Amino acid sequence: MSAAVRKQEHARHCVDLKDPPALWKALHPLRSGKRFRPAFVPSFLFAVSFAAGGYLETGRGGAFAEETFSQSPDAGLQVATAARAAAALQLLTPNGRDTALCQLLNWGEYANRRDWDGCKVNLVVSAPQRDGRDIYVVFKAEEFSQNYAGPGKAKGHFVLVSSDGTLLPVFQNANVLDESGTLFEYAGDGRLALALVYDREGMQQTLHIVPVERKPRSLLGVTVGPPGRMVPTGEIRRSGESTCSGDVCRGVSEERIQVSVYPWTWRFGGSSRSPRIELGPPEALAKGRPRAVYKWSPGVGGYVGPSGSPELGFLRLAPDDDCSTSVPCRRPPNE
Numbered sequence: 001m002s003a004a005v006r007k008q009e010h011a012r013h014c015v016d017l018k019d020p021p022a023l024w025k026a027l028h029p030l031r032s033g034k035r036f037r038p039a040f041v042p043s044f045l046f047a048v049s050f051a052a053g054g055y056l057e058t059g060r061g062g063a064f065a066e067e068t069f070s071q072s073p074d075a076g077l078q079v080a081t082a083a084r085a086a087a088a089l090q091l092l093t094p095n096g097r098d099t100a101l102c103q104l105l106n107w108g109e110y111a112n113r114r115d116w117d118g119c120k121v122n123l124v125v126s127a128p129q130r131d132g133r134d135i136y137v138v139f140k141a142e143e144f145s146q147n148y149a150g151p152g153k154a155k156g157h158f159v160l161v162s163s164d165g166t167l168l169p170v171f172q173n174a175n176v177l178d179e180s181g182t183l184f185e186y187a188g189d190g191r192l193a194l195a196l197v198y199d200r201e202g203m204q205q206t207l208h209i210v211p212v213e214r215k216p217r218s219l220l221g222v223t224v225g226p227p228g229r230m231v232p233t234g235e236i237r238r239s240g241e242s243t244c245s246g247d248v249c250r251g252v253s254e255e256r257i258q259v260s261v262y263p264w265t266w267r268f269g270g271s272s273r274s275p276r277i278e279l280g281p282p283e284a285l286a287k288g289r290p291r292a293v294y295k296w297s298p299g300v301g302g303y304v305g306p307s308g309s310p311e312l313g314f315l316r317l318a319p320d321d322d323c324s325t326s327v328p329c330r331r332p333p334n335e
Helices: 003-013 020-026 040-058 060-071 073-090 097-107 282-286
Strands: 121-127 135-140 156-162 182-185 192-200 204-211 220-223 229-239 243-245 248-250 253-261 265-269 276-280 292-297 302-304 314-316
Touching: 073 097, 097 121, 097 135, 097 156, 204 276, 220 276, 220 292, 265 282, 276 282
Parallel strands: none
Antiparallel strands: 121 135, 135 156, 182 192, 192 204, 204 220, 220 314, 229 253, 243 248, 265 276, 276 292, 292 302
16 A cells, blocks of 8 residues: 555544544544444544654643543543553554653553653563453663663563553562563463562562463462572672761761572473473572472463472462461462
């Protein structure tokens, strides 16, 4: 199709979002209580996506949605929903994704009404869903994580954005993927999960395999071996300077840097499209002798593997147990 023909097709089927009266006229079926014609909906959404760049640059999309909502709540809701979906699509364009993320955050349409800061995008990964409505894992470019989350790496602070433009909750608010975690395909069908590793009180390391879905849940939660310990790195961080004002003097403060060291770790094994989760001491894993192995089972719809025990050095958590310090961890039944 030539450029001229494409331009004619766009003029015939699409609404110019930079012309509010035209959009208001196009929304007349909804304002009058009638349903959109099925053939009109894709064209309307395409028009929203086509004009999203200009709207996101000027910020006019949100303002017009508010004006429309004040005149007709139903029509305003339709405009706001379409604008959010268009902004979500813009996340997939290198030149528009920073502006799109900033606009989504400014609109503040959170599934759990939490606030976020910053709009610089490092990487966007599309997570396929069975209903066809992808979720975008948006990794933000931030100074605190630049030492391990280099350009284009799926690491650091992330935000989950639905294809309809709403921001989704994150499992246990664990919204940072550090060096010990990763994003991977877990079931062999394109679906993605986050491997999140974080410390519990008492230096207990916990691994959760969390699918990228609209409702946060854990497919596998397990304490990864015995508690760790803090080890000095030898680095000393100094701040401040020796200054005196009258009888009050302030000196240089020193902080001796320590890191967490654990006797156990985890890794992937087997197929890259549906990898096993292997646990054990690093030296045992290096020799191919993990202490515990969990495999994805399509029939079960989850991971199968040992329950473990404190005596064995690891413990699998029950699916509905966050293993908080105020509630004893419950052991799942043997599989």
